[in-house]
Amino acid sequence: MSEPRSHEGVGARLPRKEDDRLMRGRGQFIADIRMAGMQDVAFVRSPLAHARIRAIHVPDDLKGRVFTAADLDGVKPIRAVSGLPGFKVSEQPVLATGKVRQVGELIAMCVADTRAEAEDMAARVELDLEELPALHDMLDARKPGAALVHEHWGDNVFLESLVNINIEAAFDAPVKISRTISTARQCMAPIEGRGTVVHFDHRSDQLVVHTASQMPHIVRSGLSECLGLEEGQIRIISPDVGGGFGYKAILLSEDVCLGWLTRKIGRPVRWLEDRREHLTASANCREHHYEITLYAERDGTLRGIDCEASVDSGAYSAYPFSACLEAAQVASILPGPYDFPAYRCRTWSVATNKCPILPYRGVARTGVCFALEVALDALAAELGLAPEVVRLKNLVRPEQMPFDNITNKHFDSGNYPEALRQALDAIKADAVRTRQLAGEPDGRRIGLGLSIYCEQAAHGTSVYSGWGIPMVPGHEQAGARLTPDGGLELRIGAHSHGQGLETTLAQVAHEILGMPVARTRLVHGDTAMTPYSTGSWGSRVMVMAGGAVATACTELSERIRRIGAHMLQARPEDVRLEAGRVIGPSGDVTIQQVAHTWYRRPQDLPADVDPHGLEVTAGYKPVRDSGTFSYAAHAVVVAVDPDLGEVEILDYAIVEDGGTLVNPMVVDGQIIGGLAQGIGTALYEEMAFDASGQPLASTLADYLLPGAPEVPMPFIGHMETPSPYTKFGVKGIGEGGAIAPPAAIANAINDALRPLGAEMLRSPVTPRRIVEQVLAVRAGERSAA
Template identity: 55%
Template sequence: MRDHRHTETRNKPQGIGARVQRKEDSRHLHGKGNFVADMFLPGMCEVAFLRSPVAHALIGKINIPEQYASSIFTREMLDALDITADSTLPTYQSSTQPPLAQGKVRFVGEPVAMAFAKSRAEAEDLLEEVRIDYDDLPIYADVHSSRTATEHFVHDDWNNNTFLTLHADRDFEKHSAPAEVIVNRKITLARQCMVPMEGKAVLAYWDHQADQLVIVSATQVPHMIRTAIALFLKMDQGQVRIISPDVGGAFGYKCVLQQEELCVAWLAKKHKRPFRYIEDRREHLIAGANTREHHYDMTVYADKTGRILALDARITIDGGAYSVWPFTIGLEPGQAIGNLPGPYDFKGYRCISECIATNKPGFVPYRGVARTGVCFAIEMTINALADAVGREPWEVRLDNLVKSEQMPHINVTNKHFDSGDYPSSVRRALEMIDIKRIREEQQSPRADGKLLGFGMATYTEQAAHGTSVFAAWGTPVIPGFDQAFVKITPDGGLEIRVGVHSHGQGMETTFAQIANDVLGIDLNRIRLIHGDTSQTPFSTGTYASRSLVMSGGAVAQASKILLKRAFKIGAHLLGTHVDNVVLEGSNFIWGDKTVSIADIAEAWYLSPQRLPSDADPAGLETTVGYKPRVDTGCFTYATHAAVVAVDPELGSVEILDYVCVEDCGVMVNPMVVEGQTIGGIVQGIGTAMFEETPYDSYAQPLASTFADYMIPGASESPKIRVDHFETPSPHTEFGAKGMGEGGAIAPPAVIFGAINDALKPLGATELLDTPVTPRKILNALHQKNTKTATSERSSS
């Protein structure tokens, strides 16, 4: 569905705004995708890793049988640098991550040794023969035990276990003082894994002809991985080539340098032969990077109507053992402290955001980076505020949201909201969910005994944020201009080369649509080349909902440059002035005469005698760098709402209806937008109801298979309805905004709000910790019953 009040009508059947099928789907549906696991090279060996069985211990003697010594390696044998991700953030404590553990291990599953053989099974058999002595150290399984440590810190050169602490204070005392209502809530998100269909995957070999180390990696950021491999293997970048083929999902898991990538690259450099490592699912669930584990202590200050005056918060993040390269652990607390106020307009803000090191796998950016947590925290707090002042939760939201007439708006944490109508998205979501009917139905008991509940949440998604933002976060690699190379081929087709890489976003389609919108060349004649550092211009890669805005903007600008050159040649071939020529499709027309782009390409490449004497010598190809006019990012926003039915006897939850009203600016392909949104919502449902990586007191992971780690499937995914507003961003090419992460941000807040709403008439304890499970629901009801019984005994 589309709200035409906000939509710019476009008539081009393949250009921006068209619902064309994705070009890349055909090969995947026919089993013709090309993934690392599909690749085999002559003489290739498979690599396996021996991983630590304990969370924190000194490494003693490592005994490797002599007959296997040439195939098994430990850290001391690798002439590679440790992975170091430094940050310029104040209070940041730097950590180094060895490619294989050295001196001590810091989490269960940390690789200590690696072996290679003709098959993965044989390599694992070799590792079974290795004996390692461990001397146990104190284990920090959570932030609470880690905070109280006085010795044997996670990193020996630190003086505590805190990665960093950030502070914000914006006129808090002034604006909190007049508050008539104060509400406090403590809110927690469980630790999760990313669980892409394809885990880590890397194949490395030495190209003797090019004298290059070639690494084929399932990565989101091929150019950054090239930089990292060259840095940590002490090589010239010209000797390193990264190829990223089809990637089976990533969600942030593949936007950092992995230890295994560095190890396999080192093997190929040393032995000058092919090596490959494919992560199995158990490795991913045990040792793969974790995410989402946030703790919030929220206090909101408001007037008696629920108008927010100030917010006081403390955010504590369990960062695991290591800070990842290049984004560092500073990204998560930085995003959290900056985005916690969400789309709301208030003046007083005080927040402490800290990240604590524990004996768990390192924290990696995951779809939504901190914003799923901050949305959950602020929205649950607003629900509590609405309850405290006796109003409907949407009424309090509407009073506090930034209004359309305030745009552009700079909020309390200096976020630059560029455009949009946040309250209208709330009203539209209420209309789609039919809130009046839901409230009426809640007044009458259902035949099945289940309880109806309604929940909603509104959020902003900062997308395509650039140089100034990442510089403020102190990361070692900071994005600048993204470049696109665009070339009209000799037969009138189009070739596009970009440095970003797709792992499911449909770039081969949407980038072609952008070029088609300018040049009119048929999508079937447009080819996108990406994922190879030897063939594409530099980009920091695909993350932060940036690719379509940044590289897509470069494609648009480059296409416009080529269009101008083509017009000049076309006018010359038509025998008229360029001002007399019009473009229809990919044809240049003057009166009854027509010249196609193919004719122009033929003149440039094959018949240059037909060209005008002042033809641009740069020809029909160009490289353009682009970033938005304001690099603080553009802000997509949305309101999600849901209706659930809760069984008070079983604690089960059924999502009866789920709606999303989203504004990501001008949509290049609404079908791709909806697919991304729906996929993100299902991931958010996983965060809300299913996914958790629990640890015992020894920091042993308790979910190592899909029997223990639950993810939503088809039967747990409701029908999701999506409606669109289109408010063009004033800062980007063709008004687009990024939206790849947004769907995953709101669902926990929406679903928890709906469940709490359903249980409220029974006086159940408020649910504030993900994931919500039947046991937690029944416990909430039981605690209510216990409190009621205690109260009755006291009164008697």
């Protein structure tokens, strides 16, 4: 691991600046914002998954405080249109018109002094709904004759795609295995839900929207489209945000409704999502279904992969990522970190009567990794090979880097086989397998599972332009300004909500300017005060905003140096900026002195001084914008109780490569946090629906999130292969932790249960599913005997 060059710069394991206010209850989250005269909003939501609205009866005494679609003059539906050929457009009315297409869809908006009273009002609004057949199963929804979510489409497919690279060449392979693999619908479940506080500021003629958002600038664009306001008439402020994970990267109908409402009633209005709304009405993600076939040689060499993948996209296309967010990526990323010659993948983004599918940490990658890595273990078992043998046969080798894979993904750098070998060492694979043979005294069964992935992150214009969604990242910009007293202000258009950017971007600045981290402040999350950015998503911020901050600080350092040179009466080429001082041949001045001179004593500067001063906005793109490829190998040991289906994680090892690490402590935090979410995907989290499209988990007693006892203390090993394309060689790693665990854990469970004949191919692997399979196999053996 590289040594940090200073105790505060790139590579330093620096404690975070943002912690103190949060630990004292002085963070300012969306629910903490107070405004005089503020009103609370509760929504009347559809209790049915699919129904025609015949009438909405608002009691007379509530008129003027309850609003329906008929009231929303001038408000346009949310449209998130992909430019991919064949994409079918859904329009999501912000309050339902004509039909409701999912449980929880907004029908009316009730405004009162308190949320409790607004809910009282909502309970009195009467709905006359004609129930329609509901689609709760994406495979059924694809069948001819299925009910239609959007009638004018003629079917229920947002988008179908096909990639075929010479798959026929694989058909003569000696070994072929096929599996049906699926991941459950999940909820992102940040501990803080969504929320929006909106008022109209007449002085600036602006709609001021405080909203818990990962991407304030994109929310502004979306609101502008829906409300018919100029973008300049909208200011978005994202305060402290209690976890995002993708859910807060979406424009919600509620945001639009409140944007209209505050002008209608002339008062600040607030909506705070509660947990039932979160679970049943909005925050849905994942839910993939795969029919996957692997073709291979007997030594494990992959000849080809053939796959049909469906993603349940729900009822509407969410802004800005669109309804093909997941499925459109599946085909291009399914090959994972492997090198093989033939490939076919057909995908469907299917509309159903469920919440729109939204991004969640690891977007598409978690499902893809689950499908491929679980199938690879099935192949290894079929061949009688250890799972690492099959992987090592096929992983892209370090000498092939940079490597363009079968779908033209450009792997920038790394040593994938080495990560796997290190993970096997860390988990003590040999000892585990010896123990496995010996058996456990308590009757449980031990299993070892592996998975490995590479994650395209911080990918930019060239990747997204083809997708054609409402946002395509270009150059990322950052501002850097010295204050008159010599402090540093950084401005970014992305948002920090747990990633620690207030600290890590200050580390980046320190690396260049030598400015103490304590004297650097980050301004973020406010469209009025920051450069445009598509925001915090796609594991991109350290690469993009970090690169932009570095670029801005580099320019700023030049200007500091030139002014310092003048103060030192030296030629600019003879001075250098080091540790916060401009050092010349015969003396030095501090950055503080330079700032003081520029702002307070301009009379001391020469007439021909660079007029741009000590404030820089700079733009940045990596040398290539095809993305960084961080990667990791995960190895896990589980103990499975075959009679109760209980799974205990005994040991967990991760060897990852995120390129150069700006703050290894923060990186470890991202990895372990991702691991916990991956464990949730693997074992606990599932938003189930009944046949009428009713979501079956409306509380956290039913939607199980892993707690401290369910998450192990993992070993984390770092490899640091710098990306050749980015500033400092950093790679995006924010999501990776959540990608590999479901596959690794399922593989470990399958390793444990293989002698019993059970194989788990569906996440989450619940006790019930394990026992069902174990008993089914036992019953089969009894009847065969």
